[in-house]
Amino acid sequence: MQSPTPPEALVEAIDLVLKYQVRTGHPLFFNQLYARADPVAIAADWVVTATNTNSFTYEVSPVYTLIEAETLRKIASCIGGAFADAHDGLFVPGGSISNLYAMHLAHHRANPDLATKGASGGPRCVAFTSDQSHYSYLKAAKVIGLGSDNLVSVRSDGRGRMLADELEVSILRAKADGALPFFVGSTAGTTVLGAYDPFDEISAVCARHGLWHHVDACWGGGALLSEKHRHAMAGASEADSLAWNPHKMSGAALQCSAFLNRHPGLLARVNGTSAAYLFQPDKLNASLDCGDKTIQCGRKADVFKLWALWKAKGDAGMARTVDACFALAAFMAGRLRADPSGQWALAYEPSCSNVCFWYVPRRLRPFSFAASTEAQRAELHGVAPHIKGEMQRRGDAMIGFQAANGRPNFFRMVFAHADAVR
Amino acid sequence: MQSPTPPEALVEAIDLVLKYQVRTGHPLFFNQLYARADPVAIAADWVVTATNTNSFTYEVSPVYTLIEAETLRKIASCIGGAFADAHDGLFVPGGSISNLYAMHLAHHRANPDLATKGASGGPRCVAFTSDQSHYSYLKAAKVIGLGSDNLVSVRSDGRGRMLADELEVSILRAKADGALPFFVGSTAGTTVLGAYDPFDEISAVCARHGLWHHVDACWGGGALLSEKHRHAMAGASEADSLAWNPHKMSGAALQCSAFLNRHPGLLARVNGTSAAYLFQPDKLNASLDCGDKTIQCGRKADVFKLWALWKAKGDAGMARTVDACFALAAFMAGRLRADPSGQWALAYEPSCSNVCFWYVPRRLRPFSFAASTEAQRAELHGVAPHIKGEMQRRGDAMIGFQAANGRPNFFRMVFAHADAVR
Numbered sequence: 001m002q003s004p005t006p007p008e009a010l011v012e013a014i015d016l017v018l019k020y021q022v023r024t025g026h027p028l029f030f031n032q033l034y035a036r037a038d039p040v041a042i043a044a045d046w047v048v049t050a051t052n053t054n055s056f057t058y059e060v061s062p063v064y065t066l067i068e069a070e071t072l073r074k075i076a077s078c079i080g081g082a083f084a085d086a087h088d089g090l091f092v093p094g095g096s097i098s099n100l101y102a103m104h105l106a107h108h109r110a111n112p113d114l115a116t117k118g119a120s121g122g123p124r125c126v127a128f129t130s131d132q133s134h135y136s137y138l139k140a141a142k143v144i145g146l147g148s149d150n151l152v153s154v155r156s157d158g159r160g161r162m163l164a165d166e167l168e169v170s171i172l173r174a175k176a177d178g179a180l181p182f183f184v185g186s187t188a189g190t191t192v193l194g195a196y197d198p199f200d201e202i203s204a205v206c207a208r209h210g211l212w213h214h215v216d217a218c219w220g221g222g223a224l225l226s227e228k229h230r231h232a233m234a235g236a237s238e239a240d241s242l243a244w245n246p247h248k249m250s251g252a253a254l255q256c257s258a259f260l261n262r263h264p265g266l267l268a269r270v271n272g273t274s275a276a277y278l279f280q281p282d283k284l285n286a287s288l289d290c291g292d293k294t295i296q297c298g299r300k301a302d303v304f305k306l307w308a309l310w311k312a313k314g315d316a317g318m319a320r321t322v323d324a325c326f327a328l329a330a331f332m333a334g335r336l337r338a339d340p341s342g343q344w345a346l347a348y349e350p351s352c353s354n355v356c357f358w359y360v361p362r363r364l365r366p367f368s369f370a371a372s373t374e375a376q377r378a379e380l381h382g383v384a385p386h387i388k389g390e391m392q393r394r395g396d397a398m399i400g401f402q403a404a405n406g407r408p409n410f411f412r413m414v415f416a417h418a419d420a421v422r
Numbered sequence: 423m424q425s426p427t428p429p430e431a432l433v434e435a436i437d438l439v440l441k442y443q444v445r446t447g448h449p450l451f452f453n454q455l456y457a458r459a460d461p462v463a464i465a466a467d468w469v470v471t472a473t474n475t476n477s478f479t480y481e482v483s484p485v486y487t488l489i490e491a492e493t494l495r496k497i498a499s500c501i502g503g504a505f506a507d508a509h510d511g512l513f514v515p516g517g518s519i520s521n522l523y524a525m526h527l528a529h530h531r532a533n534p535d536l537a538t539k540g541a542s543g544g545p546r547c548v549a550f551t552s553d554q555s556h557y558s559y560l561k562a563a564k565v566i567g568l569g570s571d572n573l574v575s576v577r578s579d580g581r582g583r584m585l586a587d588e589l590e591v592s593i594l595r596a597k598a599d600g601a602l603p604f605f606v607g608s609t610a611g612t613t614v615l616g617a618y619d620p621f622d623e624i625s626a627v628c629a630r631h632g633l634w635h636h637v638d639a640c641w642g643g644g645a646l647l648s649e650k651h652r653h654a655m656a657g658a659s660e661a662d663s664l665a666w667n668p669h670k671m672s673g674a675a676l677q678c679s680a681f682l683n684r685h686p687g688l689l690a691r692v693n694g695t696s697a698a699y700l701f702q703p704d705k706l707n708a709s710l711d712c713g714d715k716t717i718q719c720g721r722k723a724d725v726f727k728l729w730a731l732w733k734a735k736g737d738a739g740m741a742r743t744v745d746a747c748f749a750l751a752a753f754m755a756g757r758l759r760a761d762p763s764g765q766w767a768l769a770y771e772p773s774c775s776n777v778c779f780w781y782v783p784r785r786l787r788p789f790s791f792a793a794s795t796e797a798q799r800a801e802l803h804g805v806a807p808h809i810k811g812e813m814q815r816r817g818d819a820m821i822g823f824q825a826a827n828g829r830p831n832f833f834r835m836v837f838a839h840a841d842a843v844r
Contacts, residue, residue, distance in 0.1 A: 002496075004736035010462070013733065014469055017726075020485050021473045031482060034720075037474040040432070047436055049467045049675050051443045052459040059814070060453060063443050074424075093515035094720040104565055118569025119541035135697035139717050142692065143526055145567030147540025192699050247720070253471050255722050270564065275557035277614050277824035282807045282831070284814060295561050298456075298516040298669070300677050304439075311435065314426035385704045392481070392706060402699035409704070 027420055028397035033191070033219050035416040038251035044308035045253045048301045055091075055299045056291030057278065064301035065288055071307050075244065075258055078224045081237025082262045089260035090267065090293055091303045095218030096136030098243030098259040101295070103127060103140045103183055105241065105261060106212030108270045110182035115270065119145045126150045126174040127183035130162035130197060131405075132190040134216055150179070159351060160195030162186060168205045175209075183212045188233060189220020192404050192412055194329075194352030196220055200235025213238075218245040218257065220352045222322040225250075225315070229326055232352075249325050249353070249416050250318065252306045267293035324418035325353040331422055332413060342366035347410035355413040359383055369407060381408035449842055450819035455613070455641050457838040460673035466730035467675045470723045477513075477721045478713030479700065486723035487710055493729050497666065497680055500646045503659025504684045511682035512689065512715055513725045517640030518558030520665030520681040523717070525549060525562045525605055527663065527683060528634030530692045532604035537692065541567045548572045548596040549605040552584035552619060553827075554612040556638055572601070581773060582617030584608060590627045597631075605634045610655060611642020614826050614834055616751075616774030618642055622657025635660075640667040640679065642774045644744040647672075647737070651748055654774075671747055671775070671838050672740065674728045689715035746840035747775040753844055754835060764788035769832035777835040781805055791829060803830035 005013070023029060025036040048064070055061045055068065068091060076087040092098055108114050111122045119125075125146060129137045131153045141151040152174065154167045171181045184206050186197040199215060206213040215236045221244030223229040224236075236242060241261035246252040261267070272292040279292050291297065310318055332355050336344040342365035347356040360367040361383060364376055372380075384401035388411075391397045401411045427435070445451060447458040470486070477483045477490065490513060498509040514520055530536050533544045541547075547568060551559045553575045563573040574596065576589045593603045606628050608619040621637060628635040637658045643666030645651040646658075658664060663683035668674040683689070694714040701714050713719065732740060754777050758766040764787035769778040782789040783805060786798055794802075806823035810833075813819045825831045 002732065002737045004739055005733040007734075010730060010734055013730070014466075017469060017485050018473065022475060022482050022484065024473070024475045024482065032476065034474070034476065037471070042471055042474070044436075045471045046468050047439060049459070049464055049471070051440065051446070052456070052464070052675050053444060053446045054454065054456065054676060060444050060446065060820075063439050093519075093722075094718045096717065096719040097515075100565075100717065107567070108564075114567060114569060115564050116569050116571050118546065118563075118572050119567035120544055120546045120572075122542055124540065124542045134719070135695040135700075136719055138695045139693060141540075142530075142537050143522075143566060143717055145529070145536060145541035147536060147538050149538050150540050150542075245720070253474050254476060255720055257720075271561060273557040273560045276826060277822070277834070278557075280807075280824060280831075284811055295518065295522065295565055296516045297518040297556070297558055298667070298677055298679075300515075308432060308435070310424070311427040312429075312432055315424045317426055382704075385702075389706055398482075400699070402702060404698060409702075412699070 022398065030413050030415070031398040031400045033248045033414055033416055034254060036251060036419055037247070037253035038309050040312040041252045041305040041309045044305040048304050053301070055301045056289065056294070056297060058285045058288035059283060061301060064304055065290060067307050068290065068301070068303040071303050072258065072260060074310070076260060079237050079242060079260065083237055083242070083260060086264050087260050087262050088264040088267055088293070089258060090290065092257050092259050093302070094255050094257050095134070095216065095243050095245045096139060098218065098257050099134065099136045099185060099214065099216055100140040100143060101259050102185070102212070102214035102241045102243065102261070103137070103146070104144055104295070105266055105270055106183040106214070107144055107146070109212060109266070110180055123180040124150060124178070125182045126152060126179040127185065128152045128154050128167055128170055128181065129185040130154050130156045130187065132156045132160045132162070132193060132195055133185055133187050134191050134218070137185045156195065159349060160190050160193035162197040162202065164198055164201035164205055167202060171205070171209050171211065181209060181211055183214065185214050185216055188215055188217035188223065188236060189352040191219065192354065192402060193348050193356060194220065194350065194354030196232040196351060198235070199233065199239060203235050203238040212240045215239045215242040218243050219248050221245070222249040222325070226319045226322045228323055246306045250309070250321060251417060252309055256302045256306050271295055321418040325415040328415040328420055328422070329353040329355050347407055353415040356410050357413065358410050359387060377408045384409040384411055444820065452835050452837070453820040453822045455670045455836055455838055456676060458673065458841055459675035460731050462734040463674045463727040463731045466727040470726050475723070477723045478711065478716070478719060480707045480710035481705060483723060486726055487712060489729050490712065490723070490725040493725050494680065494682060496732070498682060501659050501664060501682065505659055505664070505682060508686050509682050509684050510686040510689055510715070511680060512712065514679050514681050515724070516677050516679050517556070517638065517665050517667045518561060520640065520679055521556065521558045521607060521636065521638055522562040522565060523681050524607070524634070524636035524663045524665065524683070525559070525568070526566055526717070527688055527692055528605040528636070529566055529568070531634060531688070532602055545602040546572060546600070547604045548574060548601040549607065550574045550576050550589055550592055550603065551607040552576050552578045552609065554578045554582040554584070554615060554617055555607055555609050556613050556640070559607045578617065581771060582612050582615035584619040584624065586620055586623035586627055589624060593627065593631050593633070603631060603633055605636065607636050607638055610637055610639035610645065610658060611774040613641065614776065614824060615770050615778060616642065616772065616776030618654040618773060620657070621655065621661060625657050625660040634662045637661045637664045640665050641670050643667070644671040644747070648741045648744045650745055668728045668731070672731070672743060673839060674731055678724045678728050693717055743840045747837040750837040750842055750844070751775040751777050769829055775837035778832050779835065780832050781809060799830045806831040806833055
């Protein structure tokens with residue numbers, strides 16, 4: 001039997017949590033694609049928690065419902081193109097769920113019997129993503145009953161960008177196999193390399209073959225806010241859907257994930273159940289309810305932190321954060337390149353604000369991946385975990401590492417907030 | 423171009439939000455299955471937001487990762503039976519997602535090829551829920567590609583409890599049709615009537631036919647905390663999985679939803695992708711990472727508010743809240759029954775803390791549903807929306823209403839916090 005804990009002991013427990021949780025707001029936390037949350041966003045989220053409601057009906061969430069619609073409009077206008085003309089959307093719990101929504105909508109568009117008859121007797125649908133895409137596409141393929149065999153991995157170029165020609169070849173091959181290609185998941189800012197896929201080319205391929213084009217801009221979508229970097233998103237505005245996580249790079253506290261598509265009404269048609277006890281047409285203002293568009297019932301008003309943050313910073317302030325992250329990455333990559341000692345080596349040319357690099361121990365210098373032996377790679381592979389373990393023990397910095405595309409463990413330094421210093 | 427909003431204007435905006443958002447913590451808010459959040463839970467959630475991290479790896483979320491495991495153990499011990507011996511679980515964003523997890527796991531258990539080959543060439547799987555179950559089962563059936571035709575609605579009795587005999591007949595019929603029955607979703611505390619399905623009988627049927635039994639205890643799961651009411655959950659401990667939303671009835675701020683199952687390792691097997699950049703085995707303490715069990719990537723540490731709340735209240739305090747909600751419902755039902763004027767009529771005998779009733783206008787008194795004419799029902803149907811509209815305009819109270827099972831609109835008064843007064 002657990003007795004009540006006195007308030008002072010609870011306060012002590014909270015102090016211990018604050019002591020032992022990782023300080024993700026620390027200027028030397030570079031481990032993830034999120035980092036320091038903006039104080040305005042934190043305060044706004046506190047308000048949402050204190051008002052404790054559910055964004056499923058206008059009746060119980062009038063202000064957040066209106067703010068969500070307004071903020072989605074604002075994002076749609078940043079995406080521009082087809083999204084500015086017509087859009088629909090939701091704030092959802094995370095980018096993986098955004099990618100799931102996209103694949104789910106596309107799946108239903110491709111197979112109109114899916115909602116009633118299910119997938120089992122239906123066509124074998126096939127989806128396409130690049131070999132650099134986020135693992136949530138694979139999770140989504142398993143959730144919607146597509147299966148990993150029907151998620152085709154399309155090769156990327158040396159910077160991590162999906163090869164549109166290869167995509168088209170893969171689509172034609174799937175058609176020849178009797179399958180129904182239905183979905184392409186491209187990426188703006190891949191997780192490891194930060195690559196931006198060629199959205200205009202991919203949109204053209206999708207249009208030619210009737211596939212849904214979803215842009216996972218969870219990480220790199222901030223480029224939409226910046227005059228300087230929005231060229232990287234060219235063509236994304238012609239996609240069918242787009243996901244953006246303002247809790248990455250933009251300082252909205254976790255979670256803050258926007259999912260938009262340019263097919264108004266489709267979310268409600270695919271996900272709607274018109275639950276009689278909740279979405280009664282004889283209530284006041286029932287037309288403003290957005291719960292029937294979701295795969296959730298309860299949904300926290302994650303939108304409010306982005307709304308408050310954007311109001312506080314203005315468009316120019318939002319753009320400045322993104323520009324600062326990109327500039328810091330370019331600065332660091334320049335420093336690594338300019339170092340004559342050979343102790344640093346870029347594992348990839350940087351994209352977005354990702355810098356992928358090796359620390360090269362003295363006896364492996366100078367290190368060139370192309371010219372390296374297997375033994376040298378194996379030795380280098382052990383370096384990053386060792387350094388990271390040391391960083392963690394000391395508590396002075398955190399930087400993620402991984403092995404990818406056959407390259408031994410390298411550090412991925414990601415600039416996810418503007419407060420890092422040169 | 424949107425300019426920055428000065429801080430004082432932002433503060434004014436927040437004041438307006440607080441003014442125009444519905445006061446779900448008001449003692450006369452009875453509209454939803456959640457209501458007043460406990461201040462301890464709110465404070466704990468504020469801490470989670472301030473520490474801004476992601477519960478996917480131990481590395482970036484050490485304290486919350488350990489607290490989640492500990493809290494799931496605590497809940498499993500409350501469920502008892504098979505769950506106390508072995509369990510696995512997660513905190514997820516809402517009860518609908520919990521039900522989705524359950525159906526998704528069951529789907530993969532029933533069809534081991536699903537993860538790779540997908541559903542299209544596989545068996546026609548069929549799931550079963552009662553006609554009183556939550557609409558999220560239908561949403562989940564559409565998400566996982568099952569299709570609404572393959573979600574069979576099983577009749578319930580006059581109190582809203584699934585008829586186990588009818589369930590077995592439905593399963594046999596599906597088998598005779600060549601389908602593969604795989605999942606039963608029962609309910610502890612149905613949304614409208616608050617009914618508890620006969621879990622022991624359903625578990626026995628599921629065991630006989632090899633189906634996964636999931637208990638949606640999102641609303642009524644609080645009964646597990648109470649010596650007085652846990653008899654309603656008899657047999658739930660032999661189910662395969664269970665969902666409980668402590669943001670309902672227990673005062674944890676939205677969202678706080680626990681999903682448990684008693685098949686350790688299955689979540690990771692079904693949802694795992696072993697993303698190379700995140701779940702590297704060469705990191706420190708990687709075995710404690712729980713991200714590979716989820717369908718999300720980013721996941722907020724919703725567990726912490728329940729942990730703090732439970733510590734603050736102790737077992738007895740948690741039980742007291744549940745007992746108070748049940749007692750308030752029984753008290754109110756008694757008052758309605760004892761009223762001689764005929765102005766109140768119970769639409770159903772109450773279960774859980776739901777009281778479903780009509781306000782009967784003078785000329786329809788005394789009202790008996792069984793003896794009523796269609797015209798009388800139509801007239802009564804318009805009463806609840808009218809009264810509710812008036813309550814909303816005045817802002818003095820909120821009580822949900824709905825039509826269900828052919829009965830005209832009735833109020834559903836739900837006691838979701840212990841602070842309502844007699």
